[in-house]
Amino acid sequence: MTHRLSLPGLLCAALVALTACQSAPPSPSLADSEAAPTSTCPEDEETACDGQCVDTDWDPDHCGQCEQRCSLAQVCTRGDCTDRVPDDHARLSAGKHHTCYLDDTGHAHCWGNDDYGQASPPDGVFLHIAANRFHTCAIDRDRSISCWGQDDLGQASPPDGTFLQLTSSPGSSHTCGLRTDGDLHCWGDNSMGQASPPHGTFQQISSGTYHNCGVRDDGSITCWGFDEVLQRGTPPRGATFVHVSCGNSHNCAIRDDGSADCWGEKGPDGEGRTSAPDDIFTQLSSGFAHTCGVKQDHTVVCWGWDYYGQTDPTPGSFQHVVAGSGHTCALTTDGTIHCWGRNYDGEASPPQHLSSPP
Numbered sequence: 001m002t003h004r005l006s007l008p009g010l011l012c013a014a015l016v017a018l019t020a021c022q023s024a025p026p027s028p029s030l031a032d033s034e035a036a037p038t039s040t041c042p043e044d045e046e047t048a049c050d051g052q053c054v055d056t057d058w059d060p061d062h063c064g065q066c067e068q069r070c071s072l073a074q075v076c077t078r079g080d081c082t083d084r085v086p087d088d089h090a091r092l093s094a095g096k097h098h099t100c101y102l103d104d105t106g107h108a109h110c111w112g113n114d115d116y117g118q119a120s121p122p123d124g125v126f127l128h129i130a131a132n133r134f135h136t137c138a139i140d141r142d143r144s145i146s147c148w149g150q151d152d153l154g155q156a157s158p159p160d161g162t163f164l165q166l167t168s169s170p171g172s173s174h175t176c177g178l179r180t181d182g183d184l185h186c187w188g189d190n191s192m193g194q195a196s197p198p199h200g201t202f203q204q205i206s207s208g209t210y211h212n213c214g215v216r217d218d219g220s221i222t223c224w225g226f227d228e229v230l231q232r233g234t235p236p237r238g239a240t241f242v243h244v245s246c247g248n249s250h251n252c253a254i255r256d257d258g259s260a261d262c263w264g265e266k267g268p269d270g271e272g273r274t275s276a277p278d279d280i281f282t283q284l285s286s287g288f289a290h291t292c293g294v295k296q297d298h299t300v301v302c303w304g305w306d307y308y309g310q311t312d313p314t315p316g317s318f319q320h321v322v323a324g325s326g327h328t329c330a331l332t333t334d335g336t337i338h339c340w341g342r343n344y345d346g347e348a349s350p351p352q353h354l355s356s357p358p
Contacts, residue, residue, distance in 0.1 A: 041053035045181075049066035056076075056079060057180065061142070064080060072125065090127065090129065090165070093130050095112070096288075096324065097345040097347045098118055099339065100129045101354060102128075107126075111346055116135065117148055118131070118132075120148065125141045127141065128166055129166075132168055133150075133171055133172055133173055135148065135151065136148055137158060139177075144162065154187055154188050161180075163180065169208055171209035171325065172194075172210070174189045174207065176205055182203075184197040191210070194211055200222075202222075203215050204242075204244065206251075206286075208286075209249075211225030212225055213251055219239075221244055223246075235261055239261065241261075242255070250289070251263055252274075252286050254281050258280035258282070262276045262291065281293040282294050283320055285323040288323075288324070290328075294320065299313075299316075300316075311328075313328065313330065316330075316338060327343065327348040336354065
């Protein structure tokens, strides 16, 4: 049976349809959904700013709150814009056959072997730099990480996040970073478990070729990775440490009284890789098979393998020293850089503007 609508019925149906169309909300387009700002963030410590999730404790463009920007001469530290004061312990780093340095403005300078681009830093302002075997990593102004150089094992592909510290080693193809929350993250070569850190927080960390060590919050030291010649080992029991540095197969650390302890492979007779002198140190660095330290009087003393003269420091007043594979570099108290030892690739020849007093 066919039903016919009268003219009043047709008018009523049209009026109902028109009213429904006018009252229904418009369907969002794909473009509208992509442009919609993020209102919530998956991480508790992040805040939605400008449609992105940021950490307002460390982001210099959103420091403490959205849109509160720090100047280029400042960094964001726990929600406050503070002056970017160069950390001498983070400015100079020795890789296998290259060396890198951050100047007072935070720009990176590298010299020596550049076969993989490890001595060709990108533009930018950095807070910490770490030269390794054939790659280099640095902490950017926003506490993220940039890496360059060889990346066959993922060593130049850092994780996301905000970091305070990086490790460097002249023989390693991995890097470890200390996050702002105290957790540890490693990436790159993990053939010996060196990129699989233990749980817990650390206050300072260091990498060797295939192992790492870190100082815990209680001053104890924990190591992980390859241990064939006891390079991980166990430091003296009951001691409290403030700093540790890993070599290829040995480690050295500074106690809370300034004295130094070393352990691991001693090397050939008379080489003395683990024979730390009886001095008070403010800082030390272990290279491939040698170690150098800055004493209280600002002089440098070295011990261990000396085939290239890497344990024969130049005289002077120093504030920081870094040991590479066959070379050593140090930052003087007047802000210049002196290097000694192997120089076949120019790794011990810093640019003149960095090695001459201003």
